[in-house]
Amino acid sequence: MIRIGIDVGGTNTDAVVMNGTEVIAGVKSATTADVMSGVVNALRDVLAASGMEASAVDFVMIGTTHFTNAVVQRRDLAQTAAVRLGLPATASLPPMVDWPEDLKQSIGNHAYLAHGGNEFDGRVISPLDEDELKGIARDIAAKGIRSIAITSVFSPVSSDFERRAGAIFEAEIPGVHITMSSDIGRIGLLERENAAIMNACLRDLSAHVIEAFRNAIREAGITGKFFLTQNDGTLMDASFAEKFPVLTFASGPTNSMRGAAFLSGVSDAIVVDIGGTTSDVGSLHKGFPRQATIAVEVGGVRTNFRMPDVFSIGLGGGSHVVETDNGIKVGPVSVGYRIKTEALIFGGQTLTTTDVAVAAGRASLGDAAKVSHLSPDLIDRVQAKIHAMLEDCVEKSRLSPDPLPVIVVGGGSILVDGPLSGLEVIKPAHFGVANAVGAAIAQVSGEIDRVYALAELGRDKALEDAKQRAIDAAIAAGAAPDSIEIVDVEDVPLAYLPGNATRIRVKAVGELHAG
Amino acid sequence: MNILRTIYAEDLDDIAIGGAILGTGGGGDPYVGKLMAKEAIRKHGPVELIDVSELADDALVVPVCMMGAPTVMTEKLPQGDELLTAFRKLEQLLGRKIDAVLCGEAGGVNSTTPFVVAAAAGLPLVDGDGMGRAYPELQMVTFTLHGISATPMVLCDDKGNALVLETVSNAWTERLARAATVEMGGSALLAFYPMSGKQAKACVVRGTLSLCANLGLELRESRLSNGDPVRAIAAKLGASVLFHGRLTDIDRRTIGGFARGTARFDGVEDWKGQTFRLDFQNEFLMAERNGEIVCTTPDLITLLEAESGNPVTADSLRYGLRLVALAFPCNPQWKTDAGIALVGPRYFGYDTDYIPFDAH
Numbered sequence: 001m002i003r004i005g006i007d008v009g010g011t012n013t014d015a016v017v018m019n020g021t022e023v024i025a026g027v028k029s030a031t032t033a034d035v036m037s038g039v040v041n042a043l044r045d046v047l048a049a050s051g052m053e054a055s056a057v058d059f060v061m062i063g064t065t066h067f068t069n070a071v072v073q074r075r076d077l078a079q080t081a082a083v084r085l086g087l088p089a090t091a092s093l094p095p096m097v098d099w100p101e102d103l104k105q106s107i108g109n110h111a112y113l114a115h116g117g118n119e120f121d122g123r124v125i126s127p128l129d130e131d132e133l134k135g136i137a138r139d140i141a142a143k144g145i146r147s148i149a150i151t152s153v154f155s156p157v158s159s160d161f162e163r164r165a166g167a168i169f170e171a172e173i174p175g176v177h178i179t180m181s182s183d184i185g186r187i188g189l190l191e192r193e194n195a196a197i198m199n200a201c202l203r204d205l206s207a208h209v210i211e212a213f214r215n216a217i218r219e220a221g222i223t224g225k226f227f228l229t230q231n232d233g234t235l236m237d238a239s240f241a242e243k244f245p246v247l248t249f250a251s252g253p254t255n256s257m258r259g260a261a262f263l264s265g266v267s268d269a270i271v272v273d274i275g276g277t278t279s280d281v282g283s284l285h286k287g288f289p290r291q292a293t294i295a296v297e298v299g300g301v302r303t304n305f306r307m308p309d310v311f312s313i314g315l316g317g318g319s320h321v322v323e324t325d326n327g328i329k330v331g332p333v334s335v336g337y338r339i340k341t342e343a344l345i346f347g348g349q350t351l352t353t354t355d356v357a358v359a360a361g362r363a364s365l366g367d368a369a370k371v372s373h374l375s376p377d378l379i380d381r382v383q384a385k386i387h388a389m390l391e392d393c394v395e396k397s398r399l400s401p402d403p404l405p406v407i408v409v410g411g412g413s414i415l416v417d418g419p420l421s422g423l424e425v426i427k428p429a430h431f432g433v434a435n436a437v438g439a440a441i442a443q444v445s446g447e448i449d450r451v452y453a454l455a456e457l458g459r460d461k462a463l464e465d466a467k468q469r470a471i472d473a474a475i476a477a478g479a480a481p482d483s484i485e486i487v488d489v490e491d492v493p494l495a496y497l498p499g500n501a502t503r504i505r506v507k508a509v510g511e512l513h514a515g
Numbered sequence: 516m517n518i519l520r521t522i523y524a525e526d527l528d529d530i531a532i533g534g535a536i537l538g539t540g541g542g543g544d545p546y547v548g549k550l551m552a553k554e555a556i557r558k559h560g561p562v563e564l565i566d567v568s569e570l571a572d573d574a575l576v577v578p579v580c581m582m583g584a585p586t587v588m589t590e591k592l593p594q595g596d597e598l599l600t601a602f603r604k605l606e607q608l609l610g611r612k613i614d615a616v617l618c619g620e621a622g623g624v625n626s627t628t629p630f631v632v633a634a635a636a637g638l639p640l641v642d643g644d645g646m647g648r649a650y651p652e653l654q655m656v657t658f659t660l661h662g663i664s665a666t667p668m669v670l671c672d673d674k675g676n677a678l679v680l681e682t683v684s685n686a687w688t689e690r691l692a693r694a695a696t697v698e699m700g701g702s703a704l705l706a707f708y709p710m711s712g713k714q715a716k717a718c719v720v721r722g723t724l725s726l727c728a729n730l731g732l733e734l735r736e737s738r739l740s741n742g743d744p745v746r747a748i749a750a751k752l753g754a755s756v757l758f759h760g761r762l763t764d765i766d767r768r769t770i771g772g773f774a775r776g777t778a779r780f781d782g783v784e785d786w787k788g789q790t791f792r793l794d795f796q797n798e799f800l801m802a803e804r805n806g807e808i809v810c811t812t813p814d815l816i817t818l819l820e821a822e823s824g825n826p827v828t829a830d831s832l833r834y835g836l837r838l839v840a841l842a843f844p845c846n847p848q849w850k851t852d853a854g855i856a857l858v859g860p861r862y863f864g865y866d867t868d869y870i871p872f873d874a875h
Contacts, residue, residue, distance in 0.1 A: 086591070086592075088594045088675065089591050089592060089593065089674075090591065090592040090594070092551045092554065092594060092595030092631075093551060093554060093595075098550055119591070119700040119701065120584070120587050120590070120591070120700065120701045121701075123700070125673070125674075125700070126674075153590060153591050154590055154591065187586065187589070188590060190547075395837070396835065396837065397835065398834075501584075503586065
């Protein structure tokens with residue numbers, strides 16, 4: 001199987017060609033303003049470097065920050081109607097209540113509250129009122145809005161109302177885009193609703209971007225199927241991604257961690273991705289990033305996405321090194337992409353971490369003579385400081401006392417040498433394009449998040465049911481049934497509820513079904 | 516009437532942080548309560564905070580709180596008028612107007628819920644509460660220690676149902692209200708313990724809402740000035756550091772509808788080589804260091820993220836977190852025999868006597 005992985009970042013578009021599990025070629029090129037020509041260039045370059053024919057490519061996997069950036073920068077967002085089903089409950093806090101004002105205004109602040117919703121145990125809060133929904137549909141149509149986010153209370157337990165409301169809107173407003181919160185998020189109404197609304201406001205853009213990716217791939221002469229990677233490190237096919245652009249959020253760090261796992265052959269580890277300005281640190285469990293348990297903000301909006309539990313520190317290859325009264329200070333200020341002109345070794349005026357690495361003889365880069373004046377004492381102290389910063393991150397990311405290895409990837413990997421916190425450090429081959437590798441090797445997944453009454457069902461039966469639902473979801477997403485594995489099971493007892501109510505989350509993943 | 520301070524919508528961020536600190540690991544996420552309070556203040560105007568001594572002896576003061584499963588509260592948000600409905604109903608029953616609002620529980624989500632009804636009803640809010648912290652059951656308030664009945668109590672849901680309870684004891688109120696809350700969908704709002712100004716002066720744990728606001732402010736300012744947030748919070752609370760360590764084991768189970776569990780820590784920095792164990796039932800209730808009990812309920816044990824100073828709930832505990840445990844003495848009312856019987860370690864099933872925690 002020949003796969004191409006592409007990572008479209010803010011600065012670089014990286015691409016790799018893989019034959020089965022072997023990396024044949026990897027290239028880095030600049031991201032272009034239109035994104036598309038950068039992808040065309042990357043495809044052309046990486047095919048040339050690999051000596052492969054375009055027609056031999058089976059799959060193309062793309063990871064992109066395009067949709068995250070659209071929200072963060074408030075551009076290309078569609079006017080969106082947020083419809084919540086739950087009255088009389090939830091009226092205290094309307095949709096988008098805690099959003100930044102500029103973002104709310106940029107999508108029109110069209111919020112509607114209607115009857116519907118379920119209790120935690122599936123009972124109905126109030127029946128759906130079709131006339132009420134038809135009235136809302138007329139208002140939405142009159143405003144010319146073409147994308148609707150529907151959120152019903154406890155829809156992760158029962159999504160029936162969201163589906164029925166969606167059908168009504170589709171019948172009343174032909175061609176309207178519907179996003180249902182139960183397809184995207186988990187329990188936590190405002191966070192799930194936020195994700196659904198953000199998804200809805202990206203629908204026009206996603207149609208445009210996915211079409212552009214499709215054209216870029218066609219232009220390169222590739223006829224294979226193409227996918228986008230989502231925030232949990234698994235794939236969605238292009239038509240699914242067009243409907244759920246919000247699921248691409250945070251796919252970048254996920255891809256680099258998955259790529260690190262693959263390149264090093266280690267599935268349980270701590271991953272340090274050192275870029276030019278920051279280092280992202282997270283931990284891998286069975287080849288997947290550990291997910292965050294707290295609410296994550298995107299563009300100032302609180303969400304409960306499946307996001308990798310990655311944190312960043314201001315340490316990268318371009319970080320400023322300054323001597324202060326309190327000792328050595330490294331970062332968070334960085335020369336960033338200007339390292340090629342501003343670092344000492346490239347004839348610039350700024351002492352950076354890369355200069356120190358070169359002075360220490362750890363990397364041969366630029367002109368080493370330009371850093372020969374640095375005192376051995378300073379070099380030692382800077383290295384000790386960098387080491388201490390990284391060790392603290394590694395300790396934070398450790399999820400067990402087991403001696404896990406630390407995998408270091410990214411262009412700034414030259415800053416690290418020797419064990420961190422007594423843990424073995426691995427620098428795999430192709431570490432510079434780990435994120436594109438992560439995209440190329442992404443698997444498909446199915447996930448379930450439901451509340452079960454264990455008193456009725458028993459824990460074993462409930463877990464079995466949840467696992468089967470997750471497996472079914474993975475198969476529906478394109479996984480080869482015999483490759484499916486349950487990678488995550490989590491049950492959280494819900495305090496103060498009878499019947500031993502427990503929230504169970506299960507994730508199943510599998511290899512992409514070839515053909 | 517002297518006004519201690521006026522609370523505007525933007526002050527609620529600080530109060531919610533302080534509420535989470537006094538929540539001692541439980542009490543529910545203040546996020547939803549905070550947003551509701553902000554909305555109410557934006558709609559009806561700011562809330563005036565008064566000292567309990569400002570109340571006339573014959574004033575009618577009514578505490579409020581939210582009851583139910585914290586997870587339900589994050590999904591099925593309230594309708595918004597529940598507490599106002601409860602107030603109107605209670606006024607009807609008692610044949611007079613309510614003069615001031617009181618906070619039932621200053622820890623967790625209930626640090627913010629009183630602001631919702633104080634704003635909507637245009638009533639002053641007493642700076643204080645009935646716990647000085649968070650506890651899981653509604654008889655666990657200083658009001659009980661003073662012989663005040665929780666009833667007549669009005670329990671309201673999102674649908675407009677209002678349930679009036681008249682009970683023989685506050686323990687019975689808890690049982691019946693808990694069952695009703697489940698029927699109402701796992702979350703409800705209530706007005707209870709109607710009392711006179713004179714009674715309030717005797718039993719209220721004073722100053723806890725302004726303490727919440729000050730804790731939030733302290734945390735914010737310490738971060739802005741690159742200070743040590745944990746030290747700043749400890750100083751504000753008059754708390755001692757019990758331990759600084761990394762979580763190495765977490766064991767959770769549900770018994771009788773409560774999230775019980777044990778967390779174990781290994782020391783870091785000054786505490787290297789030492790161990791720490793924390794037992795919780797929604798709230799953190801007992802701390803052991805190197806096998807020796809160092810703090811128990813009703814004294815307060817709170818966990819902060821070592822670097823950010825952010826309070827950490829029992830729900831969000833996970834392996835690898837680096838945390839600082841702080842302890843500080845409870846309100847003296849809890850240290851009485853009746854107080855210990857109501858909320859001491861034995862009530863929660865721990866086979867130990869209460870050992871008063873002495874900060875410093």
